[in-house]
Amino acid sequence: MAAPxxxxxxxxxxxxxTDPAAEAIRLLxxxxxxxxxxxxxxxxxxxxxxxxxxxxxxDPRMSRAALATPDAPTIVPGLQSPDxxxxxxxxxxxxxRRLVAKAFTAGTVELLRPRVETIAAGLxxxxxAAGPTADLVSALAEPLPGIVICELLGxxxxxxxxxLAFIEAMSITTAFDQETFAATGAVAASHLLGLIExxxxxxxxxxxxxxxxxxxxxxxRLSEAELLITVMLLVGAGQETTxxxxxxxxLLLSRHPDEWSRLVAEPDLVPNAVEELLRVVALGHAGQPxxxxxxxxxxxxxxxxxxxxxxxxxxxxxxxxxxPDPDRFDVTRREAARHLSFGRGAHFCLGAPLARMELxxxxxxxxxxxxxxxxxxxxxxxxxxxxxxxxxLRRLLIxx
Ligand code: HEM
Numbered sequence: 001m002a003a004p005x006x007x008x009x010x011x012x013x014x015x016x017x018t019d020p021a022a023e024a025i026r027l028l029x030x031x032x033x034x035x036x037x038x039x040x041x042x043x044x045x046x047x048x049x050x051x052x053x054x055x056x057x058x059d060p061r062m063s064r065a066a067l068a069t070p071d072a073p074t075i076v077p078g079l080q081s082p083d084x085x086x087x088x089x090x091x092x093x094x095x096x097r098r099l100v101a102k103a104f105t106a107g108t109v110e111l112l113r114p115r116v117e118t119i120a121a122g123l124x125x126x127x128x129a130a131g132p133t134a135d136l137v138s139a140l141a142e143p144l145p146g147i148v149i150c151e152l153l154g155x156x157x158x159x160x161x162x163x164l165a166f167i168e169a170m171s172i173t174t175a176f177d178q179e180t181f182a183a184t185g186a187v188a189a190s191h192l193l194g195l196i197e198x199x200x201x202x203x204x205x206x207x208x209x210x211x212x213x214x215x216x217x218x219x220x221r222l223s224e225a226e227l228l229i230t231v232m233l234l235v236g237a238g239q240e241t242t243x244x245x246x247x248x249x250x251l252l253l254s255r256h257p258d259e260w261s262r263l264v265a266e267p268d269l270v271p272n273a274v275e276e277l278l279r280v281v282a283l284g285h286a287g288q289p290x291x292x293x294x295x296x297x298x299x300x301x302x303x304x305x306x307x308x309x310x311x312x313x314x315x316x317x318x319x320x321x322x323x324p325d326p327d328r329f330d331v332t333r334r335e336a337a338r339h340l341s342f343g344r345g346a347h348f349c350l351g352a353p354l355a356r357m358e359l360x361x362x363x364x365x366x367x368x369x370x371x372x373x374x375x376x377x378x379x380x381x382x383x384x385x386x387x388x389x390x391x392x393l394r395r396l397l398i399x400x
């Protein structure tokens with residue numbers, strides 16, 4: 001409880017789970033645009049309703065670039081670099097995004113589906129052969145998106161080590177150690193420069209070779225800092241979110257055996273189930289904040305220019321104005337795909353078609369090959385990563 005006159009602390013102190021914080025849902029109904037305080041002392045606003053979150057994410061009066069400084073309000077201090085696509089406003093954002101966008105269109109991604117199915121099948125073969133129990137995270141949820149993004153970029157999985165260490169440092173939402181961050185960043189950058197050098201001499205048919213060429217031939221369109229951070233972003237975003245979403249989805253399904261049985265009986269429901277899981281599974285505390293460039297109204301309240309606004313996406317995904325009976329998990333829900341889990345507007349998740357496809361392939365493989373799947377851990381035994389951006393699972397023991 002906050003002291004009188006003092007806004008409550010955000011993120012709310014809530015144990016990691018597949019659900020959004022109860023406090024965020026309460027606010028959606030009672031106080032949709034509250035003032036809150038961050039551990040840094042900054043006072044900011046939250047928006048929790050669907051329409052407000054949509055506006056905070058997509059309205060051109062909301063700036064990401066204004067918050068790309070080391071002392072700006074944030075709950076993820078490692079993600080403040082101004083050279084990072086999510087932290088840019090147009091026209092810089094448009095220029096950088098266009099360079100990588102074509103690798104991630106729905107059409108390009110669909111061509112990868114057979115390869116992703118083969119990778120998933122191979123991982124499940126190995127998991128089933130080593131049964132009767134397995135850790136779903138290390139058997140499938142981590143390697144599937146990891147192998148796919150490495151193949152896209154044209155790097156070996158075991159070449160990612162220093163990059164992953166930095167990505168982990170970047171996505172910490174708790175105590176932040178600037179020195180460790182800078183040191184792991186320097187190691188990752190020098191490692192990545194080595195990989196880029198190799199692509200320069202021996203280019204392949206892959207995204208890293210392509211981005212290296214864009215940088216070399218037209219350096220003003222892609223600076224070296226942007227090249228490094230974009231590759232890091234793709235390795236990180238391509239991995240952590242999808243891993244967390246898949247493991248949390250399986251956990252949630254295991255706690256709703258009737259919904260699982262519907263998928264086993266009718267695997268064609270998997271694509272809609274993936275959308276419903278994206279809607280109900282809470283990945284982090286909030287989406288990336290924006291700063292108002294001018295006064296902006298949210299739910300009839302004026303938020304002054306220069307205010308930092310955090311869109312609480314997982315609360316908006318439970319807004320009854322858009323999702324009737326919003327707490328009911330229903331794999332056949334018609335409006336499931338209206339969730340805001342991939343954002344909205346110019347920064348809409350670049351990897352959404354890829355993430356969707358990977359999640360569909362993985363879930364389809366699980367319902368068809370392990371129809372008797374159960375999670376072999378009680379809620380109090382689950383191993384969470386409370387300090388990471390996605391609040392994912394370190395491990396998920398299953399039987400089938
Ligand atoms: C379940 C999986 C995923 C979720 C829930 C997710 C969610 C998001 C969200 C909410 C944003 C928008 C952030 C904002 O508005 O500021 C975003 C942006 C982004 N995502 Fe994803 N993502 C996922 C998977 C992926 C994958 C697989 C990739 C690619 C390899 C990816 C690459 C990106 C990139 C590059 C951006 C920045 C786009 C921009 O700023 O224009 N994501 N993601």
